[in-house]
Amino acid sequence: AQSVTQLGSHVSVSEGALVLLRCNYSSSVPPYLFWYVQYPNQGLQLLLKYTTGATLVKGINGFEAEFKKSETSFHLTKPSAHMSDAAEYFCAVRDNDMRFGAGTRLTVKP
Amino acid sequence: DTAVSQTPKYLVTQMGNDKSIKCEQNLGHDTMYWYKQDSKKFLKIMFSYNNKELIINETVPNRFSPKSPDKAHLNLHINSLELGDSAVYFCASSQGGSTTEAFFGQGTRLTVV
Numbered sequence: 001a002q003s004v005t006q007l008g009s010h011v012s013v014s015e016g017a018l019v020l021l022r023c024n025y026s027s028s029v030p031p032y033l034f035w036y037v038q039y040p041n042q043g044l045q046l047l048l049k050y051t052t053g054a055t056l057v058k059g060i061n062g063f064e065a066e067f068k069k070s071e072t073s074f075h076l077t078k079p080s081a082h083m084s085d086a087a088e089y090f091c092a093v094r095d096n097d098m099r100f101g102a103g104t105r106l107t108v109k110p
Numbered sequence: 111d112t113a114v115s116q117t118p119k120y121l122v123t124q125m126g127n128d129k130s131i132k133c134e135q136n137l138g139h140d141t142m143y144w145y146k147q148d149s150k151k152f153l154k155i156m157f158s159y160n161n162k163e164l165i166i167n168e169t170v171p172n173r174f175s176p177k178s179p180d181k182a183h184l185n186l187h188i189n190s191l192e193l194g195d196s197a198v199y200f201c202a203s204s205q206g207g208s209t210t211e212a213f214f215g216q217g218t219r220l221t222v223v
Contacts, residue, residue, distance in 0.1 A: 097155050
């Protein structure tokens with residue numbers, strides 16, 4: 001079965017700093033990978049997804065992620081953090097259903 | 111229009127009770143899911159329904175039973191509620207195919223006292 005592992009349950013950055021949230025996948029076939037964001041007391045919202053084609057994927061709110069097969073990684077980045085980015089972020093891989101990593105809580109300090 | 115809607119948003123009930131959570135999607139998707147999110151935010155797939163057929167059951171207790179009257183609805187019925195059932199339950203839907211994302215409802219926070 002396919003799976004993803006998120007490295008770091010909590011990441012803290014200053015406003016304006018680079019955001020890097022790490023995700024590694026395990027899959028015997030080309031994976032379909034996703035990043036979701038969950039704001040407090042809300043459901044999950046899709047940030048971006050990788051299926052095939054370009055390995056650098058751009059999403060909403062200035063986020064992007066790069067699929068690196070050699071590293072089995074799909075890390076999420078944003079050049080400059082905003083206070084409004086504070087949330088829980090989930091990496092996921094699509095198998096028969098959506099399988100999620102454990103999540104990374106992003107805190108943004110003023 | 112809300113794409114995936116769940117009711118109720120909050121549910122507080124006593125141990126031993128039976129409760130249901132309703133879910134409806136208006137996206138025309140053919141697959142619906144129930145996820146459980148625990149206090150540590152971990153998301154676990156519980157059930158998946160494709161064209162009214164159960165295709166995944168992740169060894170959840172048989173006190174939990176999904177019911178799908180039609181393709182747009184997937185309700186979750188829970189018998190004999192236990193303290194450990196307290197969690198946030200999310201309904202989601204997707205269209206068939208591995209490249210498609212799942213769309214989530216706002217969640218139902220279940221508290222068993």
